[in-house]
Amino acid sequence: MLTDLDKEILRPVLGKRYSAEVLKILQEQNKTKGNGTPYGNSTVTAVFNGSRNNVDIELAIWESYDRIVTKQKRLAKIRKTAKDK
Numbered sequence: 001m002l003t004d005l006d007k008e009i010l011r012p013v014l015g016k017r018y019s020a021e022v023l024k025i026l027q028e029q030n031k032t033k034g035n036g037t038p039y040g041n042s043t044v045t046a047v048f049n050g051s052r053n054n055v056d057i058e059l060a061i062w063e064s065y066d067r068i069v070t071k072q073k074r075l076a077k078i079r080k081t082a083k084d085k
Contacts, residue, residue, distance in 0.1 A: 025060040
């Protein structure tokens, strides 16, 4: 379950419209509900807000965070390189 500290770390990076990216990651990893149907926005939001517990969705949320941070670091490196030229 995501703690309040986790949410403080995640929210500024993920923003308010994070569920589409999380759902995309879940789809890439072939993670579905027990009946085989894909997860929906409401389930992702419920896990993020702490009202539901789901390890697969939590991992996808952190994976989304990691992807965004990695992109931001690459962009910062490119900008620094461009400024140095």
